[in-house]
Amino acid sequence: MTRAALQALWSHWRRHPLQLLTLVVGLALATGLWTGVQAINAQARLSYDQAAATLGQDRLPRLEGDLTLADFAAARRGGWIVSPVLEDRLPGTGLTLYGIDPFTLPPTPGGVMPDLSDPGVLRAFLAGELVFAAAATLPRVPDTLPEGRVLEGLAPGLVMADLTAARRWLGAEGITRLLFDGGPGTPEALAETLGARVERPESDGDLARLTDSFHLNLTAFGLLAFVVGLFIVHATIGLAFEQRRTLFRTLRALGLPQRRLGWLLAGELLAFTLVSGTLGVVLGYAVAAALLPGVAATLSGLYGAGVAGSLTLSPLWWLSGFAMAGLGMAVAGAASLRRLATLPILAPAMPRAWARAQRRTVARQGWAGLGLLAVSAFIAALGDGLIAGFATLGALLLGAALLLPPVLLAVLDAGTALAKGAVAQWLWADTRQQVPGLSLALMALLLALAANIGVGTMVGSFRATFEGWLDQRLASELYVTARSEAQADEIAAFLAPRTEAVLPIVSAEADLAGAPGEVYGVADHSTYRENWPLLDALPQVWDRLAAGEGVLVNEQLARREDLWPGTRLTLAATGPLPVLGVYSDYGNTRGQAILGLATFEAAYPEARRLRFGVRIAPGEADALADILADRFDLSAEQVVPQATIKQFSLDVFERTFAVTAALNVLTLGVAGFALWASLTTLGTMRLPQVAPVWALGLTRAELALADLGRAVLLGLLTALVAVPVGIALAWVLLAVVNVQAFGWRLPLLPDPGGWVALGGWTLIASALAAALPALRLWRMPPAEMVKVFAHER
Amino acid sequence: MLLTVENLQKSFPSADGPVPVLRGVSFSLAAGRTLALTGESGSGKSTLLHLCAGLDAPDAGRIVIEGRDIAAQSDAGRAAMRRDTVGLVFQQFNLIPSLSVADNLSFHARLAGRDDPDRDAALAERLGLAAHLAKFPEQLSGGQQQRVAIGRVLAARPHLILADEPTGNLDEATGAAVLDLMLELVAESGAAFLMVTHSERLAARLDARLHLRAGQVE
Known part of the structure; x- marks a missing residue:
């Protein structure tokens, strides 16, 4: 009886192949887009976790602030088990360079560490002749760095090098952090001695937090596509149910129990789920594979987050795809099955x-x-x-x-x-x-x-x-980066008589209301007065900034900490300062503050003065760039016309x-x-x-x-x-x-x-x-x- | 003659090759006359009616309505003839579910450009539909729906009315009442009337009868 009933039920789909196609494709599309987005998110989170776990930073407290190698040496002499790390972006590559000290690095069980047991390898590493990166990252390592060797498991976009070599390549004088693995007291005690702050390891890294909203956006889109797909499935199942009312009536009149009919229909839905789920998961893989490079580029552009450009599939992902297909089919089919349960045996077939x-x-x-x-x-x-x-x-x-x-x-x-x-x-x-x-x-x-x-x-x-905003923010016609402060002085002296203005661009890392951020110093010049995109400001904001009477903050910092004109921001180097204005700062996820140049130089004397913006008649910018490149042997990355940065x-x-x-x-x-x-x-x-x-x-x-x-x-x-x-x-x-x-x-x-x-x-x-x-x-x-x-x- | 059918032939394709349904049917019908088309199931009655209405084209033969051979007409030509000259009444009523009773009544007349609201109102009154004009077909009984279908044809004032078992879906008493009304109104309109029916009793009420057997006039 069951076999005959199944045959009769299936005959509907044989006679309506388009309806069958609609049902299967609808659910496959819904499942595919959802699982595709989930795959992208999962892949990105895996990369974040790898990045967070680099050097055991996901389990060790870190000391951060204005730290130097001298601080490291002092701490070691004091009996603290700490290891220095330098971390910074490699300009123009989208890669992050990690400088480490292999001798003091705390052991990281299960962590990813370069194998330096071979004396030759160790020597090359210490001499700055060898760096490590994941296989997918190696081709992106620039020629200016030495030979790269594969270190599987290292987070995408990371390059690991010896600390001394990394400092040389990045032109850095200090270090980014000290990894804390024990000592005579708490990390806080050491931090107080060194004037640093303690960052506790968290289950999700900074990147995971920063990119949460991006992934939530993706998830919302995936869910929207899933719901749209479910609309198709719901409509098709509902219609097929109504078209088969006569059949249900006949089957029941011929003695098929209602319960068995219900089970048969549920089994039919399950079969569709398996077929559509398989198709959907395959489709989801294709969607994720197609979109992942774009997502990786997006995340790199937005947050500097390295995400592998290829997919790693886990059984959990497959299962979740099927679960989603099943959930979709259950939601779409529940109404029809409920109606079957209450269908009178003599109910007429009335699709209209x-x-x-x-x-x-x-x-x-x-x-x-x-x-x-x-x-x-x-x-x-x-x-x-x-x-x-x-x-x-x-x-x-x-x-x-x-x-x-x-x-x-x-x-x-x-x-x-x-x-x-x-x-x-x-x-x-x-x-x-x-x-x-x-x-x-x-x-x-x-x-x-x-x-x-x-x-x-x-x-x-x-x-x-x-x-x-870019037009306002990038008002200078040319942006120059010198190799050293001495060269910067030379270039500035050369430019002074030939240009309208040479505007120093100086910055320092600083704690802004409890979170890491950047402080900039700006000269008192009409470029800022006329162009800077202020959202809100007190009267005579630029005069007061130049006089050192306050600070400007970016919109992110203002909204996050409720720092609007009239309130005060406390910088470790200056003490509390009135907020004079708030400016828009799109594309930046961190807090930022601006001081008058004199105030900045007094507060952050160690800040390197290598960069400046050059004001000149726009038609003369390219010629001047060529002259600078020739005269001071500057590369294209060191003399950048405004148009290039905008592009x-x-x-x-x-x-x-x-x-x-x-x-x-x-x-x-x-x-x-x-x-x-x-x-x-x-x-x-x-x-x-x-x-x-x-x-x-x-x-x-x-x-x-x-x-x-x-x-x-x-x-x-x-x-x-x-x-x-x-x-x-x-x-x-x-x-x-x-x-x-x-x-x-x-x-x-x-x-x-x-x-x-x-x-x-x-x-x-x-x-x-x-x-x-x-x-x-x-x-x-x-x-x-x-x-x-x-x-x- | 208003309608002349000559040597009409029609077959339908099947897995075993073409199945002949009409095999050389000929007859004629004058204006103001009524003709019953009878025969067993499968004898070709409905097919003959559909061909006369220009709903389908014959394989061979001629159908001449008011001097025009509709078998030779294009799809658009046959559609124009259905709109202007022929009226159809079906067993299933085939009203337009999205339109109200009033709009269904006047629909064909408006398509033909012969709409007359006064005449529609009078027709509705005679058909007992005056109280139901704002309703939709699904809200009417079978007898009421068939009266709307008859009213739709008569309001358009066609010269030839073709009815395919118009009372087949109604009980005997309702069917008889509907047919009485239809014949009365057809007589008043002066149109020619061709009706397919299984019922000998109903066929006997028309002027003439044509009996089909296996696709041929008996």
Whole structure:
């Protein structure tokens, strides 16, 4: 009996292969995008963990501050077991150089350490003739460094070298930290002696914390794509259930117990889950592999985080992919299985009544949608933190999606009432009748469009603000880095008579309100007075800064520590200083402060004066750069025209959002597929509604054209609804999520041109989605159409 | 003659090759006359009706309506003829579910450009539908839906009305009442009326009868 029932159930899918394809592909897409994003996140976290675990820093306290080798020597003499580490970016490579002292390095059980047991290797290492890096990192090690050797397990983007050699290559005088592995007292006691601070090891490293918001963004996108995919699965399962009502009724009338029928259907769903889950996990791998290099570039550009560009798969990842597919199928299939449990044995098969019943739920959906929008506004007004930001987004998107069908029905009602002519009136009314059947696909389309508009507006606003900010921030025409302070003096003396101004760029690492940051010193010059992007400032801010009466802070620091003009910031080197102003500082995740040059030099006398900006007539900058390069033997990295830095910054920016753009396109693709699948399925179901109109005198070509027009109309209306939702989404991203995630707030700059273009693409996508069903209708043999009048369908 | 059918042939493809359904059917029908088309299941009645309506094209033979051979017409030409000259009533009613009863009633007439609201109102009154005009087809009984289908045809004032078992889905009493009303209104309109039916009793009420057996006129 079970075998016969299974055969009968399966026959539905054999006769509806497109529906089967829709179901499998829908779930595979949903699972694929979700698992793809998870794979990227997992890979990045693995890299962060490797980075955090380097040299055992994930378990040892670290002393940080203005430390020198003399401090290290003093500590060792005092009986403290410490080891010096120098860590800095290798300019222009995106790599981080670690300088270590192999003799004092604490043992790291299970940790990654170069094997220096061979005296030859040890000698080469100490002589600065050998460095270590992971295999994937080695090709990126610049030629200026010596031979590289593979050290598997080392975090991506890290190069390990001897401390002395590293100091030479980086031009560093101090050290970054001391690793603490014991001694006569606590790390705090030693820190007090050395004037340093103690950083305790944490389970997640700095990078993990810094990049949390980025990964949360990715996860949110993955979840959105998953939900959009589930819409497809839910719609397909619901439809297949209704189409098989007659079969269920017959099977039960023939003696199949309801419980067994339920189990068979659940088994069917499980089989689909296994097939779709496998496809989805494979697809997810492909998505992750395709996007990972972009993500790695983004993370490197944004946070300086090294992430391996290739995937490492774990069984857990596979299992989680299947679990997600199963969860999706359970969510999508639960309603149908519940209905089966309560299905009266004599319930008639009414696919059209199913569509009508869905219409009845529209009003309830509308109220639920309004409620969710209210919840979203409530959280936006009162909530705090990144989770609240995403909760606002979630409630906004879901509320808008639920509200879409009632809005569409209201518009189409109005259209029907206003339509002139029988065909126009039928078109409007028929479109209205299609809304319940298409509502899930249209909701998916709305979500994808709103995400596109919202994220697009955010990126556009960011880009415009960022470009304007770069113009202000990079006011000097030329940026020069000398090899030594002596050479810097020579260059400055050479430039003084030939240029409008030579502006020193000096900085020092410092503790800013409890977190590491940078302090800059700026000269009193009109370049800053006219260009510096101040968001808020006290009167005569530049005069007061030059007079040493206060400090400027960047927006991140101001928002994080609530340091606005009128408050005070305490620097270890200066004591408390009034905050004179706040400036925007996009692309930087750390706190930053600016002092007048004289104050800075007094507070940080050890800061190296190697860099300066040169003001000169823009047309003369390139010629001067050539002269400087020749005269002082400076490389292209040491004399950089403003345009090059701007281009580099904009490239970083574009890379940063490349992944977002790719996910946007993928989500839209899933929504387009949902629309196509729904229109194709409904195309067959709708024949009884279309055939009478054909019989009354419309040609198949006219009906096909009407079908296309209907899809385009629904696409257009959905796109129109998506615009305000997308703008609201952009506002939440800019005013809530960005502030929480990055520490800066951006103005919302509308992009009507982009919205119109997206609207155009939506119309094309809707027409394409409807093209196949319309073509099928156009080409349908009259004998097929006539069957409508001969049979109950 | 309003309708002339000459040597009509039609077959449908099957796995075993073409299956002939109509094999040289000929007959004619004058304006104002009624004709019953009877025969067993599979004898080709519905196919003949569909061909006369221009819903499908014959393999051979001629169908001439008001002097025009519709078998020779293009798809658009046949659609225009259905819109302007022919009216159809189906066993399944085939109303347009998205339109109200009032809009369904006037739909065909508006397509044909012959809409007359006064006449529609009078028709609705006679068909007993005046109280249901704002409703949608799904809210009506089978008999009411068939009356809407009949009203839709009559409102368009076609010259030829083709009905495919119009009372087949109704109980006997309702069917008889509907047919009475239809014949009365058809007589008033002066249109030619061709009705497919299984029922000898119903066929007897029309002016003439054509019996099909295995695709041929008996």
